[in-house]
Amino acid sequence: MQIRVAQCLPKAAVTLIICASLSAMLAAQTNAPLRTPIQVPLVDDGADPRLHPGWKPQILPLFAPLFLEDAQFKSILVLGSGAMRKTYADVIVKGLDGTSIARQRVDFAPHSQQRVDLGALLQASGSSVTVGSVTILPSHELLGPTIVGQLIMTYIGSKRTTYLDEELAMPGTESTEVLRAVADQGEGAAAVVAITSLSTAQQQVKLDCIFEQGPRTSKVLELNGGQTIVTQACEKQNHDEDDVSTLLASTGEHSHGATGIAVTSSVPGGIVAFALASHGPSDDRSFSAISFSDPGMAMSPNLIFVGVPVGDTAYLSDGRYQPQISLANFGTKDTQVEIKYAQSSGDTPSARVIDKIVVPAKSSRTVIPSGLQGDSHLQNSFVISSDANAGDLSAKLTSRGDQTLRQVELLGKDEKDQQNGGNHPWSIEGSDESTLLLFNHSAVPKLFGVQIAGNGTVWDKSYTLQSMQTKALSLRRLIDDRVQDDNGKTIPEDVVSGQIQWFTMAYGEGKGRLIHTNRDRSMARSYSCGTYDVICGAGFSPGVTTFGNGSTVGYGSASADWCATNSPSICRGEYTGHTTTAYYSWSIANQSIAAISGSNTAKALSVTGMSPGSTTVHHTVYAGFCSGGGQNPATVQQPNQIYVTWDTTGTVNCPLTSFARTITYSIEDTSGSPMTMPIPIHENVPPTSSSCNNQAVQTGSGCVLNNQYAPGALNEFNDYLWAGCPSSLSVEPCGYTFANQQWQYCPASKPPSSIGTVGQDIVNNNSISVDGNTTNLTTTTFKP
């Protein structure tokens, strides 16, 4: 079983208390200032000290600053658990004033997803509230952040349905006071923003907007403890914030370009925010989602967009899709922005810089790339890089369709984000499709692990992506084509939904997201919750650990235990399963006894016996900052003699007289003990024919493992001595003779050596003599 964890640690500020040395190192890498850890309310900081003395996990609450549940908007909370055990999360729905309206405990089976219909939950609680926020409290028993989630909203107030995705925010102890976002081109007000206070005290919140043209705007709001305020982000005058429907409807007809929005709190990590931008005329209105991130948490100025629809696509509704990039430079200096487009055909990537522009300080820009050729399976990605300070440049990418599906929105991921994985719900119920999109934005090939869970089964496979390669994995095709994972398993055909986890070996190597689509309904939803996945242990599946001198055997294979944690440097957390995806290293303590045959960096190890004795084999699995390992014995035995355990002589069921003899031998080592593993043997006898039928006698001259001759008996083999059924013309006695029958051990890497010289065999149809004996040889030992 496997699969790892996840956690939607979004744009809005997250981080954990990591050791000072790591903080210093990361700061040095990114020129980011060191931050002083601050305290934010934790759900629980208690861990099981018996398991990890001195270590306490941080299980942080998750927030959705805005839900809308009325005649035009529907909201559903999608939660997933990457834990290997049953767990739960408490969902609390709050009104704009911060008062709890409804509460529900959501139980999770291992690696499962749950959906909470907020409309039904509100109705069940008798509430008429239509707007507010949601808080999710994961179980305090978890040892790491394994609960992920996304609030999905559906706008049905127009001719065409709009699908909006709101990733959950999880502010942490190192969050700063600032959140930033960029809204794409639209009509009417630049954005309607919802800001939720996480503080119990009243605070001032400043809203700043920057535009492609025109002066910046700014306004200050008073926010009570726990309150959610919804307002037009860039209008100086505040409207009646309680009437959200009016706010959204009041967006006018005039157009605006990309708009940068900054929200500054008086308390670090004291707010979360989410916004909607309006598009289209009032009779065909749609909205786009605007997610905020904490610039103080940015590790690089570069952003990655994975799986961008370009041109025609196989998964989306009919139409051609045109990417549009919105940029906002919140810094105080002009910044040079480079846009690179990476497109893959099959597994062959190509990448080129398609544009370079300057975004002036405190300004925004819109870039609409032209002339792009796209892969129809969404194997297209963008890298937006700049010379800005980390966090100063915000970017958003939307791909706009010219028919029923208006646009697909993508979240940009920080190139050096410390999250190295993602955990997303998937479904192919009905005509739905789910496609996992992975992108290696590094300069060299990288390893990606993919685990697909559903109905209690887990499918586990590694993929190596070339630099700048985007790979699309259609869940439906994986199932229909019965694609085998690295363990030879397929996803059962009756599995139609579940959780999917992907991860890279270290952060900064790759990004991914899952797109959930339905061509018939012109639906496209994107899931891109990130996770911190670390190796927290290692497993070993033994193969042949006792083997013969000179034999090469499959010794065993290693696997990695993975945990969900709060940081790439914390090598412990909530166990999420084991997988074959990891880096491996093998070594043998005494190579004069056993030597590695082939690679010492593959997940499985082959070894060759060099001399009799015992030694230790060490295995290490590692990825990023973390590793695990163990050691196991290897014993090399030397087959030395054969011992007769059974000797049968009898009449064979032939028309004419015919005797046969079956001698069962046990292969013994130098101490006279039975060997405990299959041994390659062969019979060293010359070719001969039987005078009973003038046919060549079938001998055991080929080198074969002895257990193929006597299944069930590890150390035994049978020697049949029989002249064959006499033909009617044969003259008695008839048969064949071996002057000196000998059995040899025949390992692949050494010349054959005798393990038992039996002597003369006289095999006739009416008498069979072995080493001069026609009587029972049971308990006789034959030496080399």
Place this chain on the structure above:
Amino acid sequence: MKRKTIAAMLMCMLCCCATLHCRAQRPIVFLSGHVYQNNGKPLAGAKVSLFPLEVGIAGPMPETISDKDGGYQMSVPALGKTRILARLERLGYPNTFYKVFADPHDHFPEVTLARGEPLEQVDIHLGTADGIVDGEVIDRETGKVVNSAKITLRWANDPSVFLSEGIRVGGSFEYSLPKRPITITIDAPGYRTWSYTNASNSSHHIELDPAEHVSIRAELEKK
């Protein structure tokens, strides 16, 4: 001189060819099928083996064990015409390679193992399960197990048909016997030959009905 060298080379080549020929193995044939009991149910755990009808044997022969569905598969040498056998002594299905266990009602499939296509669906339908006789061999005086004993089974009406083998360590034996009169004798160094006698009718043979189970105790008397 040159002629001698060529002759020597030719001799060497002939030797090599002979050696290669001797080492050349018969082609391997893939064989598979199922083992069924006489009630049509698949038989798991049966040993499936070969009885070559055209060639002799000097060495090991492949065997395999049927799986939980009675299925078996094995790679075997191209031995020509061959009977495919199955046995599971503890359930009354003996090794009919040896004639003493053969029953006229046995019908094992006969196939030709030759280079070519795999032989699939070679199903083995076993007849009625035989009766089983088991027992132990002990010293009459001491009651201790006699480990060095040899047991011989013969058809009572044709003593030339026999099977003789050592008693396993522990002094116990177990055979599935077809429904026909069979004599049982046991020999051991230093002991008089022991012969089976039916206590109820004093006959010197045993004849088991299908599914019958008889246990005997062979008490050997020192010479």
